[in-house]
């Protein structure tokens with residue numbers, strides 16, 4: 284039996300360049316829960332996501348993913364459970380069709396190649412034109428990039444989503460479509476970073492950060 288996709292940050296302190304970014308910060312999500320992390324600019328929201336991805340190593344406290352401690356050894360295995368999409372996603376160079384296919388060339392994802400057939404359903408759900416498939420990623424608008432990055436993440440069937448202001452460049456109609464899609468993923472554990480709590484009325488919890496603590 285696979286472990287449930289929980290997230291657990293306990294009493295984490297992060298200092299970068301002599302500045303305390305997070306101080307005794309804790310957060311817990313059960314499998315399938317949706318939480319919104321909000322708070323003023325610079326309070327440390329993205330740093331929380333970077334801790335969960337193992338890009339930032341806390342000076343104190345612990346991070347567990349699916350019940351397993353995040354360490355230099357476990358980080359590679361644990362990251363395979365996680366889809367991360369940032370505010371200004373870097374899709375890499377090339378044509379959108381190739382970018383969507385690229386992750387399936389990795390051995391770890393070859394069994395999921397059949398998922399690529401779902402791209403059309405996701406493009407429709409997000410209001411993306413099929414003609415985008417033949418465009419160079421560098422020519423996409425910010426909102427198109429955000430939605431293509433989300434499609435790419437969803438195709439990989441990860442059980443944990445870390446989403447950093449992924450609707451910030453979207454018009455209200457596109458935003459509603461994307462949010463409806465998140466809501467429908469009832470089994471997926473999702474941590475959203477966003478400034479507008481009202482866009483995520485279905486969140487099980489809202490974590491209001493203030494200067495590195497909650």
Ligand SMILES: Nc1ncnc2c1ncn2[C@@H]1O[C@H](COP(=O)(O)OP(=O)(O)OP(=O)(O)O)[C@@H](O)[C@H]1O
Pocket residue numbers: 299300302304322323324325326327328329330331
């Ligand atoms: N590598 C780093 N070195 C030094 N300081 C950093 C580093 N990364 C982030 N910071 C600082 O940490 C603080 C928190 O940054 P973070 O990106 O987590 O904030 P945020 O709440 O996500 O902000 P925003 O809402 O503007 O995206 C900021 O003051 C930022 O300048």
